[in-house]
Amino acid sequence: MLKGELFIAGERRASSDRFQGQDPATGAAIEDVSFAGASEADVADACAAAEAAFAPYSTLPLEQRAQFLEAIATEIEALGDALVERACRETGLPPARITGERGRTAGQLRLFAAEVRDGRWQRVRIDHADPARIPPKPDLRLRMIPLGPVAVFGASNFPLAFSVAGGDTASALAAGCPVVVKGHRAHPGTAELVAGAITRAAASTGMPAGVFSLVNGTSRRVGEALVADPRIQAVGFTGSRAGGEALMRIAAARPRPIPIYAEMSAVNPVIILPHALAARGTALGAAFVASLAMGAGQFCTNPGLVLAVDGPDLDAFIDAAGTALTGQPAQTMLTQGIWEAFEQGKAKLGASAHVTAVTQGAEGTGPNQGRAALFSVKGSDLLADPVHLHEVFGVSSVVVRCADMDELIATVGQLEGQLTATLQVDAADHPAGARLLPVLERTVGRIIANGWPTGVEVGHAMVHGGPYPATSDSRSTSVGSMAIDRFLRPVSYQDMPAELLPPVLNDGAQDNIGARIDGRWA
Ligand SMILES: NC(=O)C1=CN([C@@H]2O[C@H](COP(=O)(O)OP(=O)(O)OC[C@H]3O[C@@H](n4cnc5c(N)ncnc54)[C@H](OP(=O)(O)O)[C@@H]3O)[C@@H](O)[C@H]2O)C=CC1
Ligand SMILES: O=C(O)CCC(=O)C(=O)O
Incomplete structure (x- = not known):
């Protein structure tokens, strides 16, 4: 049963600021429950919990991270018809479409679980030292690390596949980033059901509580505060050009600006x-x-x-x-x-x-x-x-x-x-x-x-992105396994003692992950 509460780091939280879902087919409010709007303090709590979860979550064995993603998929499927019925009522979309989207959402989560296990996304490179060279060449070892907590804005037009547990959330979690979702007001009940599924999956797989939060808002202040919060390190957004550009301005005006991946507008x-x-x-x-x-x-x-x-x-x-x-x-x-x-x-x-x-x-x-x-x-x-x-x-x-x-x-x-x-x-x-x-x-x-642009295959060679204003950053995709790259950055370790190196960078630790060693692909 829906409770209309926020999800802050595994806990449900009430609020006196309420809003109703709408049935677009009738134009009337859906009366069974009202939903909590977050305060700026709620947003700050979610971000603080995400920051606290970052170190434990990002350093878990990759197998555990993959199991978390798979557990989310299983929990979403277990929601059964209730999820389909709620999403249809809140969006006006037909059951066949929502059922297909649920399958895609679960499939995306499992794709990213496989990607996490695969490990090649760490893009390990090792250049061994050459002390005899003049000047001496240092030992350099590179890997990709997660950026930190990520804010995801659920999209109105894909209440499952681009929303609370959609592609942005799946790829950020796969990268090792805790996620704070700003739910879309157009499908708050759907969002609550999916947030419950993620929260159960996090608990059953032993994730730190702050790995996921959901905040809704009755005012734009919620999204603005989320993007401005110093603990958030990247943003995923799908929506209007005006909305994307407003969030880009906030991200750029922070004392420490952050990347924003906004998908906005196209005529294709x-x-x-x-x-x-x-x-x-x-x-x-x-x-x-x-x-x-x-x-x-x-x-x-x-x-x-x-x-x-x-x-x-x-x-x-x-x-x-x-x-x-x-x-x-x-x-x-x-x-x-x-x-x-x-x-x-x-x-x-x-x-x-x-x-x-x-x-x-x-x-x-x-x-x-x-x-x-x-x-x-x-x-x-x-x-x-x-x-x-x-x-x-x-x-x-x-x-x-x-x-x-x-x-x-x-x-x-x-x-x-x-x-x-x-x-x-x-x-x-x-x-x-x-x-x-x-x-x-x-x-x-x-x-x-000789095809048509609608219908995006979720795979390894898909690019769902493009130059401005289709997206705010043409170097990335929001669909497919390459979406993980948006939430990673490279770090080099120079002359680091083996005991201090991340294990994946030690000599001989790169079996099957395609490392580049002394310039050659292994
Ligand atoms: N090209 C695309 O992929 C899509 C384009 N659209 C376009 O967007 C229009 C509106 O659709 P909608 O889905 O509501 O998209 P919006 O961009 O209006 O809203 C998307 C999300 O961003 C938030 N948001 C928007 N503007 C701001 C802002 N200035 N500051 C902080 N948060 C903000 C919204 O919060 P809040 O609800 O509080 O405003 C909502 O959570 C459509 O008519 C269509 O033109 C929509 C979906 C996909
Ligand atoms: O069909 C898709 O997968 C992409 C759709 C999308 O990103 C959108 O409509 O906002």
Whole structure:
């Protein structure tokens, strides 16, 4: 049963500052329980506990850390239907989606457990001393260590996989960092259930209590205080550009600034090359709308921009996409605020003198139901008004009619950073594709051929990131095993006596972890 309490270092804590969850499908408060909002003192307690947990947690045998991650996955699965029902009620997302997301969340935790055991993430390097060299060469040994306590902001649009026990939390815990989560107000009951699962897993595997805390907030002060707290050493965030940028400013203004990994905003261009457009434009139109409308368009990877060379083939694509989109029912969006932002985004696009409204989906019949929309604009006008390129979070996209390939490539080269770019490309398009690839590599984190950007595989070779403003740091990914790197930093030990060295740096201690020894990979 939900209690509506905070989780501070393994203890539940009440508060007189309360808020209600909302059912976006009815627009009404969910009355069964109200939730505690944290005070700044609660945030400080969670951070102090995380700092106290850092030394014991980060120095545990890796096997124990891996077992903790696996226990979280098992505890989340054990929540059963109650978790699915609560998440559906709080988000308006259907059970199949939430069930799939629960599987992904557990899978991510197990992936990071395997990564912890693997040990290669420590990236050991050893350069042996050469006292005979002039000047003498010192003995140098390097490994990656965890940064310290990490703040994670749960995302509204993935109440499980990008929230309390989502990818940021899993990768930070895998790196050896205690985590303080700022829960999203859109799914407080879901957050409480998952926080309970993590707390039980921490207790059953003998973790220090401060390894995990969850604070919710009725005011922005909670998130602000968390990022400003001197004990927090890195931040993971998925949400709006305004929110991410506000937190970046706080992180940078600290007496000791810290890295912030904020995933913010993208329009994820889809580029349909001429031969692909001629051969399969109609089929592409329908498939594009299926990707666009998935999850009420509430994905950071949503295809918000389609670029192609103008002509009858593009008309056929737009006709097919328009037909598919007109048949789209309005879908319940995650929160009233997100629905309002969607309506405003579409209105701003529609008000642009350069934009043509192609068609709309069915009108909503209840609160917070987003009506799909498709627009078009000439390539030469796309950059005339920044509003054409703003992320409109929901089922909305803009088709760009380019005069020719040169204009298309030049336009793509001027886009802001993106999470993804998608190429629809047939064999005869390969020369044009080869011209585009270097431009896309500069702009995006993942380039997809003949697929769609929604649906992110959780694996070892995934990059879910990209240049600003897709993320605040293009050198990293928030999905896949490489996400652990965000919460690590290198330390070199020079001429350190063997007894003082971390065991993994002693000679012969690197079996199976791929160390670089005297320049050669072992
Ligand atoms: N590209 C993407 O991946 C996503 C983009 N979005 C975009 O964000 C919009 C709003 O969605 P939402 O999920 O609520 O995202 P927000 O960025 O508004 O909020 C995300 C989290 O950050 C906190 N936060 C936001 N701004 C600040 C601030 N200035 N100071 C401290 N904390 C802050 C929020 O706390 P609090 O609740 O207290 O404000 C919340 O916990 C959507 O309409 C969409 O445009 C949303 C999700 C994913
Ligand atoms: O589909 C995914 O895994 C990524 C989605 C994401 O990061 C987002 O929509 O915010």
